Amino acid sequence: MSLQAAQNQPSPPPSAPDSGKTLYGGKSTRRITVHDIAAATERGEKWPMLTAYDAMTASVFDEAGIPVMLVGDSMGNCHLGYETTVPVTMDEIAMLSAAVVRGTRRALVVGDLPFGSYQEGPVQALRNATRLVKESGVGAVKLEGGERSHEQIRLLVESGIPVMGHIGLTPQSVNAMGYRVQGRGEEAAQQLLRDAKAVQDAGAFAVVLELVPAELAAEVTRTLHIPTVGIGAGSATDAQVLVYTDMVGLTGGRTPRFTKQYANLRQVLGDAAKEFADEVVGGTFPAPEHTFH
Ligand SMILES: Nc1nc(=O)c2c([nH]1)NC[C@@H]1CN(c3ccc(C(=O)N[C@@H](CCC(=O)O)C(=O)O)cc3)CN21
Ligand SMILES: CC(C)C(=O)C(=O)O
Ligand SMILES: [Mg+2]
Numbered sequence: 001m002s003l004q005a006a007q008n009q010p011s012p013p014p015s016a017p018d019s020g021k022t023l024y025g026g027k028s029t030r031r032i033t034v035h036d037i038a039a040a041t042e043r044g045e046k047w048p049m050l051t052a053y054d055a056m057t058a059s060v061f062d063e064a065g066i067p068v069m070l071v072g073d074s075m076g077n078c079h080l081g082y083e084t085t086v087p088v089t090m091d092e093i094a095m096l097s098a099a100v101v102r103g104t105r106r107a108l109v110v111g112d113l114p115f116g117s118y119q120e121g122p123v124q125a126l127r128n129a130t131r132l133v134k135e136s137g138v139g140a141v142k143l144e145g146g147e148r149s150h151e152q153i154r155l156l157v158e159s160g161i162p163v164m165g166h167i168g169l170t171p172q173s174v175n176a177m178g179y180r181v182q183g184r185g186e187e188a189a190q191q192l193l194r195d196a197k198a199v200q201d202a203g204a205f206a207v208v209l210e211l212v213p214a215e216l217a218a219e220v221t222r223t224l225h226i227p228t229v230g231i232g233a234g235s236a237t238d239a240q241v242l243v244y245t246d247m248v249g250l251t252g253g254r255t256p257r258f259t260k261q262y263a264n265l266r267q268v269l270g271d272a273a274k275e276f277a278d279e280v281v282g283g284t285f286p287a288p289e290h291t292f293h
Contacts, residue, residue, distance in 0.1 A: 001041055001225050001238060023047045023067040032067050032108040034140060034162040034205040040067075041227040041238050049110075049229055049241040053079040053096050055103030057244065062104040069104060070142065070241060071097040073112040073172070078245040085171050088114040090128055097136035110164055111138035115172040118143050118152050125152035129161050140205065144170035146195020150202045157203030165199030167192060168233065169211035179256070181232075183212040189219075196220045196228075208241065209233040211258070232258030 023032065023040035024047055040047055051072040052058040058069055075096055076082040097111040111132040118125035129141045140162035143149055153163045168182040183192040192212060199207045206227045209217045214234020221228045221236050230237030245251040246259035249266050279285035 001221065001227060024065050026065075026067075029106055031139065032106060034108070037068065037108065037205060037227065047227075047239045049239055050244045050247065051075075051078070051241070052100045052103070052244060055099040058100040058103035058107070058109075061244070062107050065106075067107055068110060068239075069100055069107040070110045071100050071112060071138070072243065073114045074243045078243055078251055084174055086115050086174065090114060090117050090131065093117075094131060094136050097132055097138050101137040108139045109137070110140045110142050111136060113141055113143040118149070122151045122155035126155050126159055126161075129156050129163075130159070133161055140164055142166055142208065144172050146192075147198040150198045153199060153202035153204050163202075163204045164229070165196075165202075165204040165207035166210065167195040167199060167207060168209045171210075179211070181211050181213065183216045189213075189216050192216060193220060193223065196224055200224050200226050206239070209237060211256075232256060 021028075022043075023036060023045055037047070047067055049068040049070055050061050050066050051074055052061055052069045053071065053075045061069060071093060072078075073085040073088040073093065075092065076085040076088040079096070080088070080092065082088065093111055093114050097109065101109050111129075113125065113128055113132075117128040125143065132138045132141055141156065142164040143152060144166045145152075146165065146167045149165070153165060156163050169179065170177070171179070183189050193216075196207060196209075204226060206229055207220075207224070208229045208231065209220060211232040212220075214236060217228065217230055217233035218236035221238060227238035229239040229241050231241050242259060243251070246255045247262050249261045249264040250269075252266075255261075276285065
């Protein structure tokens, strides 16, 4: 949404972490809704979103105050050992979304519709989104594509399912588009703007902008009234999302340049495993305090 629109809203006191009203740092323990997301964005709050693929990790992020959790199809390459997100199935998303819902009390949980679960058309999209809402308990779903997914988004929203759009780089189309920055050049920029408006017009409550030039992401953010969620899209978006395994240094191999590593859990977990193994081999674990007689 535009800065101007944000500035027309009554502004919160500078730093109100305990008002119970801010999205991040708020004290309220009830489940966050898409209405809370809209209200926070209108107040000019920037908000964080992280992926999660299991109940334990989700509970850590929930206790840290992360207001929106995405059960991303990035589980394909970040949790399930596939090369890409393309092979991820509805069964996998449904099972891990249910786990993330069980692990959270406050976060809005968004289930990512996987490749092949909505491309056939609006009816297929509704069937699969309904499954995530009823069986897994998610509060919203996300699907990729702008103009091309307009009808799917519209039917879901009309049916009472909040939808987050996703434009720019859409990894489910990797075989067609690669992992390149999107929206470079005048024609591509105009297409991205049309996609953003199509997502908003169809009724989405937010839209992910992935791997687009910062200036274009800023323009989309100024143009739309719904919040933009950036990943590799610069700092002007209303929200930011990261794949959590990138954020904590768990992802093996190369990670995209736009990620930032805030911890090195790969090192921590590896060191713990080696220490355990050394103590088993050396006979110092288990010690008397771990032993029953
Ligand atoms: N670990 C991980 N992090 C992600 O952010 C992520 C996934 N996996 N899987 C699903 C999608 C795929 N994403 C990707 C994957 C690769 C690049 C990549 O290689 N980008 C290049 C820039 C390319 C260019 O300059 O045009 C890079 O160096 O970052 C980007 C996004 C983002 N998502
Ligand atoms: C990177 C985010 C937006 C995503 O779609 C995912 O994690 O699957
Ligand atoms: Mg995804």
